[in-house]
Amino acid sequence: MNDIRTPRLLLRRWQEDDLLPLAEIHADPTVMQWIGDGRPRSLEETAEDIEAWEEEWDEEGFGLFAVELLGSGELAGAVGLYVADSPPELAGRIAIGWRLGRVYWGQGYASEAAHAALEFALQDRGIDQVVAAPRPGDSASANVLDKLGMKAEGSAQDPVHGHDLRLYSIDLTEFEG
Template sequence: MTDIRTPRLLLRRWLDDDLVPLSEIHADPAVMQRIGDGAPRSTEQTAQDIETWEEEWDEEGFGVFAVELLGSGELVGAVGLSVADAPAEIAGQVAIGWRLGRVFWGQGYASEAAHATLEFALQDRGLDRVVAVCRTDDRASANVLGKLGMEPEGTAQHPVHGHDLTVYGIDLTQYEG
């Protein structure tokens, strides 16, 4: 089992006890507004997300981590890696992404967890490249991507929902740890 500790967080695989707190995060319209169609997700949809993420761990050797606050054990959200299926500009590449409970916004947790995840991807898992997409109007996510050293590489459109997206990427040779 792969656990990563940062100064304030534990990134780990998913447990049964994570379903309720992640469902609460997914039920918040503010959290979900820039993910997929922007709609909150049900407990059943959240359970499917966790199942999908765990399957990716088993198949790829990486996936989306549960992120908990060290000390309290409170679930902060999800941060991790997945093989992108869309948009076409990044299909088949490994993408980094995150979603955190609103109460945890603005405290540097997304940057801290994403940095640890990027390091895991490039140094532990031996990936040569990681990409990301975010809605063009999502300044908070763009800020995190910038802190990771990821550079804008172009634009795309969400193939289903039509949102304008900015595509980011970083190669191992650009990564400064």
């Protein structure tokens, strides 16, 4: 995979020195409140996440990108693709997700990175459809999904944590590159 450049960001695979800045992002309860069980993740869990994302890149040819600010080289967070394992409605489908450190919110970085990740999925990799499953209270993600042109397609329940989920999808014909 070649790195992707947007006007302000570099999307690339993970490297060893991403561990500490990502662990700092994962230690913030406000960042993590809508992700998984809603708890912050430890340094060890963050290392496991990076390992799993890199495995997905090796096996599938896509994954979550490390998102770096062009210029300063700071790691802003993780945005990209993964194979969903739940809820059952999405199992095996390719989903998009995002998490940025709090200091990088409100600057359009998440939408810029997510748009580039969708373009990579739908245009470059020829993936038929990309889905997303935010929780109803996660209005920041709903805003990003709207800006990407992703369409609501119903709701579901997270079988592990019991949360309600909103389901979204987009295909190439709906994507504005």
